[in-house]
Amino acid sequence: QVQLKESGPGLVQPSETLSLTCTVSGFSLTSYSVSWVRQPSGKGPEWMGRMWYDGDTAYNSALKSRLSISRDTSKNQVFLKMNSLQTDDTGTYYCTRDSNYITPPMDAWGQGASVTVSS
């Protein structure tokens, strides 16, 4: 059974760094990519970036200067770090199982991690 679960702090101070962990099960990080998607309340989703199955990364150009995605395949975990957080970074952050060019895009999602940026 494919599962993804986000974990991390629910509250982050402005200008601080957000660190989230996505722990996956039911598939291999070396066979599937993992993308991070965020969604402000009441708005559409925004693709943030991805960890490709081969270890390469890709980032949304609007976030690239602040964002870093890494992984630990031995722990089945993918990590997101984003610095210089502001209030408009508040929202729900999802990790998703993403395509390896053959499989469908973002066919499994975590439950989401709610992040509030506030002092």
Next chain:
Amino acid sequence: IQLTQSPSLLSASVGDRVTLSCKGSQNINNYLAWYQQKLGEAPKLLIYNTNSLQTGIPSRFSGSGSGTDYTLTISSLQPEDVATYFCYQYNNGWTFGGGTKLELK
């Protein structure tokens, strides 16, 4: 690539045939997916590669389109289809549309 969905809000009755539109600012080359998001839940993949039905999704959902214009059709609306629907392109970068909220009339 920017994606524009229309309408932003759609009211329909149970049993209606419903059509949602997604238009790209550039050619999407059929790399277009549709997601359904119910209140308080994560999005769920319905359709990928324009018209491929994801496993487990009812056959009343279908997708079509080409170039810059794509459509999600629900052949007979059911109460459980009340949700917001997002299109998503993965041809050139990765972007979502703004969504269409579908409600019962």
